[in-house]
Structures are given as structure tokens and as C-alpha cells.
Amino acid sequence: MTRPPKHPGRRWRERDPTQDRVWQPKLDWQWQPRRDVFVPVRSHYGPSWRAERASEEKLAFYDRVTNHFSGQYPPAVVQIEPVEGCLWRCPSCAVAGIRHQGLDSGSASDIRTMRVEDAVHIVAQIRCLGWTDTRIEISGRGEPLMHPRLVEMVRLMRADHRSIPIYLLTSGMGMTEQPGMLTRLIELFGAGVNCITITEHDERIVRAALDIRRVLTREGIRVQENPGVGMGASSKRIRPPMRILTFRSPPGSTGTYETRRRNMAGVAGQLSYEYMDVRCPRPFRELAVRWDGNVALCSDDWRGVYKCGSVLGGQLAAVWDGEPMVAARRQLMVRRRDIALCRNCDSHGQNTDNLPDPDILMTLRPPDDESAAAVARAQEGAPYTPPVRRAWEMW
Numbered sequence: 001m002t003r004p005p006k007h008p009g010r011r012w013r014e015r016d017p018t019q020d021r022v023w024q025p026k027l028d029w030q031w032q033p034r035r036d037v038f039v040p041v042r043s044h045y046g047p048s049w050r051a052e053r054a055s056e057e058k059l060a061f062y063d064r065v066t067n068h069f070s071g072q073y074p075p076a077v078v079q080i081e082p083v084e085g086c087l088w089r090c091p092s093c094a095v096a097g098i099r100h101q102g103l104d105s106g107s108a109s110d111i112r113t114m115r116v117e118d119a120v121h122i123v124a125q126i127r128c129l130g131w132t133d134t135r136i137e138i139s140g141r142g143e144p145l146m147h148p149r150l151v152e153m154v155r156l157m158r159a160d161h162r163s164i165p166i167y168l169l170t171s172g173m174g175m176t177e178q179p180g181m182l183t184r185l186i187e188l189f190g191a192g193v194n195c196i197t198i199t200e201h202d203e204r205i206v207r208a209a210l211d212i213r214r215v216l217t218r219e220g221i222r223v224q225e226n227p228g229v230g231m232g233a234s235s236k237r238i239r240p241p242m243r244i245l246t247f248r249s250p251p252g253s254t255g256t257y258e259t260r261r262r263n264m265a266g267v268a269g270q271l272s273y274e275y276m277d278v279r280c281p282r283p284f285r286e287l288a289v290r291w292d293g294n295v296a297l298c299s300d301d302w303r304g305v306y307k308c309g310s311v312l313g314g315q316l317a318a319v320w321d322g323e324p325m326v327a328a329r330r331q332l333m334v335r336r337r338d339i340a341l342c343r344n345c346d347s348h349g350q351n352t353d354n355l356p357d358p359d360i361l362m363t364l365r366p367p368d369d370e371s372a373a374a375v376a377r378a379q380e381g382a383p384y385t386p387p388v389r390r391a392w393e394m395w
Contacts (some may be wrong), residue, residue, distance in 0.1 A: 005147075020377050047264040051361045062361055065130055071321035072329065073357035077286040080119050081140025082147040084112040084291045084385070088171075094302045095112035098141065098385045107248040111146060114291040116153045118312060122289060123157045126164065138193075139169035140290070141302050141385075151187045156190025158240075165239050172198040172205040182212060186219055189243045197246045209247055216245055218359055223247075266344035267302045269394050273343065277335045279352040280342065283328050287311075287320055293386050295319050297328055297341060304384025305341050329356060329376035330367040339375055 051059060065074050086095050087110075099110055126134055136157065138144050147153065154166065168188065185196060198205065198212075213223045221243045238244060263269030282298035289295055289311055290304065297306035306322040309315065319325065328339060333355060337343050356364045 005011070007089075050359065053357070054361055058359065058361070062111075062357075062359075065132075066357075067317070067321070069362065070231065071317070072284065072326070073362065074129070074134050075285055075287045075320065076134060077137050077252055078122065078134055079137045079139060079286060079288040080114070080122060081142065081289060081291045082114045082138060082144045082150060082153065083142035084140065085110040085142045086171075087111075087143070087146070094264040094268035095141065097264070097388055097390055099388060108320065110249060111142070112291045113147050113151060114153075114293075116149050116156060118293055119153050120156045120160055122311060122316065123161050123164065125311070125314060127161045129317055135165040135167060137167045137169065137394070139167075140288070140299070140381055142291075143171060144168060145170050145181065145184065151184065151191050154193055155191040163240060166192055167195045167197070167238075167303075168193050169199070170198050184214060185212075185245070186216070186221075189216075189219070189221055190244075192240070193244050195238050195244045195246065197248050199248050212245070221245055244265075262300065263344070263346050264300045264302055265305075265347075267339050267387075267390065269346075271344040272346035275348045276343065278348045279335055280332050280337075280345070280347055281349040281352050281355055282347065283325055283332060284355050284357075290383075290384060295375055296384060297324075297339070297378075298349050300345060301341055302385070303387045306339060306378050307381070307384065308378065323374045324378035327367075327371040327378070330364060330371045331375060333360055333364050334366055336367060340379060357373050 051062075054062075062071060062073070066072065085099055088094070123136065126136075138150075138154070144150060155166075157164075157166065188196065216223055222245070224244060224246045263272055266272075280298075282300065286299060287295060288299040288301075293310045293312040294304060295302040295308040295311055297308060306324065306328065309319045309322055311319050329337055332342070337345075354360060356362055
């Protein structure tokens, strides 16, 4: 067997018959898995051993986007929620955990909408911060197509930032009942959306898929069925001026991480304690902005139990590197789901070894009493959205 090329500072050992690994790199000074080791640094973050081998261009980029290695690497996704609430009550959706099923359910008074100027302000902050690896996802805890000024919002966002990828996730509900919805999709692509994903929750959407495909293909828009790239794709793969519409099957009770229905921290499904000792990459890779500018821990925190502050007033970077977010990352980095929200959640993500940043050039201090106190403060008080208790939460 040919030995692989040696790397500076590493040793290779021959195959161990007791292990199912042939070649395993070993650091000269580090003999345990790196995910369990924390290099002492003077601040919350600091260059790790990989930084010594990184190129000067990569280090210069990190130095700029992480504020001289004192903050977290920029999020891969900034989720903008144009609408909170929905006219429909899908059984697999978590809307029932934040909206009552009474006489007023499913009416216009249930809807909360984001101001157009707030959405543009968020995109302007991303541009000024130089977050070039970040994409915008227009989704959240409602149907974005119900926003009356959605096309104008996208057009102004694109005018402010010409190169940022803009995605939109919709359930497609209402496209078959409300006239002009198909025309609105074409208008959204014309305004600057790069990828629209329709989740086929309803049979009418499945039947209308052929007409949607024919009309959009005529407009020069590529249509795909359950593609390998989509809402979860890297922003390096779908960028302006690409225009793609994808159909995605609704999540099921079983399957991979992409196709499995998540319980949204116990709001959409039964409480789960299966992943108590598993890392969650969401606070490291996404920033979910609610309709009023407030930020919770992640997109699965539908009620806003873990409160991280508001991004309005130029506070996007302050929230991303704020005390609540940093404390949660320090807990999740060592697989400690001490946060009440995370204990009931079945979200675990992918590529959790590439933390806290994509290139693993930075290190994160382990949790201590200070971070535990910060976690407790973030959960004090009422949540951002009043909860509606589900049946399994009343035991």
C-alpha cells in the first residue's frame, strides 16, 4: 500500500486492526480528537494550530470578517422573515404552537409583516460588514408570499447588494386559489431572487407543477425536481444572475437530515431527547431575523424563548457576536444541551466537525460559570411570541 504524502507537523500511523480506519492523521502535540480539545486563548476566539498553515490571503480574510479574530465567522445564512403566521394550518407545521386554533385562526389579524425598510437595512449591514459568503433566505414562521410588498422588498434588497444570493422558501399554498400567484413568482425572479423552493405540501401544487414548469421555462427559468442543490446549498453554487425554481417533497417522519421532519424544539412535534450529546451547528451558521427585527437562537426557536437582541439600528454584528450567541456556542461546542430549548430539539445538522468556522482556523473556549449565567439571562422573561401549548407539552 502506498503511503499518503506527509503533511507538515503531522504523523501517519499504520492501520490498527482493532479500528475501522486505515490512515488517521495525528498531530505532533495532540493525541485526542480535536473536537474535544480547546486551545487556551486570551479572548473568546483566537487563531488555532491551523492558522499557522493557512495562506496569508485566508488569514487576511478571517482577520477582516471576524473583527481581528475577536468574533465568530460570519453566518452562512441570514434568514429574513417577512411574515409571521399563515392562513393555513398544516399538521406538520409549527404555526399551531404560536397561533390559536380559535375563531380568529387563519384570518388576516393573525399575520405580522416585516417593514420593507427593515429588510433593506439588514442587507445593507451585510454589505458593509463584508460578509461575502453569506446568503439571504426569505422564509421563517409564515408564508412569505402573503407579504403585500414582497416584490418591492426583494427589488430594493437587490439594488442595495448586487452580488448576494437571495433564496425564497414557500409552501406554495394559495398559488392554486389566488389568481396571479404564478405571475408573482416571475416578478420575484425579475426583482432579484436567485432560487425559489416550493415544498409540495398539497396535492393541488403537485397537479399544478406541470403548468408552473411550462410557464417558467418559457421565461428562461430553470426548474428542477428535488435537486442536489436548493435551499441548503452553498451560496457559492447558486449566485446572481442564476434563476432556479425547485420542487421539494414535504418532510417525512423518517429519512435523512434534509428530508426528515424536525420537531422545531418541541413546537411542531413530540419532544425528543435523542440528540442530547450531539453538536448543533445552527448558532454557528445561521442568523434568523424575525419580522420585528428580534433574533432568537436559531430558526427552530419559533417562540423566541432564547432571546439574543435586535438587529435594527445597525446591530447585526453586535447580535451575531453578542453574549447570548457566544454562550450558546460554547455550550453546544462540547455537546452540552443545557439550554432548555435545545434539550427538546431533534436538530443536529451536518458537518458538525467543521466548527466553530468552516476552515477550523479559530478555537472556542469551553463553557464555564460565566457562560452558564449568560445562557440563563437569555432565557429570562416572556418569549418574543406568546406560546400556544401543544398536547405533548401539557404532560
